[in-house]
Amino acid sequence: PTSISPEIHRVSPDFPRSCPHRHMSSTQGSSRCHPDRSLAPSAMSVLVIGAGGAVGKRLVAALSARGERIVAVDRAPELPESLRSKVTHAVTNADVRDFNTINRIFKRHRFVHTVWNLAAPLSVETALNPTVAEQVTVNGMRNVLWAMYEARIPKIMFTDSIGSFGATAPRDDCTARWLTEHPLQDPGSDYGRQKRAVRRLLHEFWRTGGDPRWAVLPGVLHSESAWGKGTTEYALEALLAAATNEPFVCRVNPEVRLPMIFVDDLMRGLLSLQDTDARSLREPERGYCIPGFSFTANELFDEIRLHVPDFKVTVELDPNMDKFSRLWPDTLSTREPRDDLGYEPRVGLREMVFKVLMAHRERLAAQI
Secondary structure: OOOOOOOOOOOOOOOOOOOOOOHHHHOOOOOOOOOOOOOOHHOOOEEEEEEEEEEHHHHHHHHHHHHOEEEOOOOOOOOOOHHOOOEEEEEEEOOOOOHHHHHHHHHOOOOOEEEEEOOOOOOOHHOOOOHHHHHHHHHHHEEEEEEEHHHHOOOOEEEEEEHHHHOOOOOOOOOOHHHHHHHOOOOOOOHHHHHHHHHHHHHHHHHHEEEEEEEEHHHHHHHHOOOOOOOOHHHHHHHHHHOOOOEEOOOOOOOEEEEEHHHHHHHHHHHHHOOOOOHHHOHHHHHEEOOEEEEEEHHHHHHHOOOOOOOOOOEEHHHHHHHHHOOOOOEEEEHHHHHOOOOOOOOOOHHHHHHHHHHHHHHHHHHH
């Protein structure tokens, strides 16, 4: 069974279960689908779809800092100014829902060793418009995988979410393995079901010789001034409100614990997953949780008040955010990413609050 609707399924060609042109072998982790492995690594690029998003901008910066050539793809008419000097090529006004657009990008940029597909709405955005979200998340991934298959590019990186876990999932030390071992569990939301559909597409890509890898992300915390409509984003809103001395309206139950991660740790975890030799990836379907730290909203507010003693909070629950926060796990397992990827989180709640508040205050001071 599949959660992909017939209407969306018709938009792009069905992903092949066989390999008629023998672009890829059926051997796990095969490199037969690479365009030309005689090229030096420095001549190959990383292609980042969704480069202008909160995670995409940080990923591009991290890749650029270590000397990677980057093809940045985004739906916006232009990349943020901070990214333009960091990328080798920029492709803007690119919609992952349009197969012809994606296919042209891969035909033009064939010498790519890794693709990151970050194009997906957040949890609340998905709940507000699940049809568009499915077109972007599921059909967009199908378009990307088909274009990669034709271009003979094997490695695809996907950011899954704690939204994939439903009410029957463990509350503590959740693993990506649990998702592969319980493929029929109900995540309890369109957001989670769409992530599950993407994992099925990635599994088919692996069967044709591709090298798909996916990371289950907790809530991502950063010091940017803007973000999308998600559930864990309540923490970002609270920190910005504190930095601007504004009262904050909390939309989640303040006693519900959720896993989060500071963006610097996230970048280390994601790059570790990209870089690790396939033979060292022992988890099923090469899926890994990228853990950070967990806290309740009340614990966050207590920490904020060490810097802003008169920080005021009221609680007005948002139905979607309240539902999602109760479904999702409390903590993520650290063992698998530590053993296989060599990754462990470094930033905790106290340091995160300090870093984000200071960044907001510096930005606000520069505007005066």
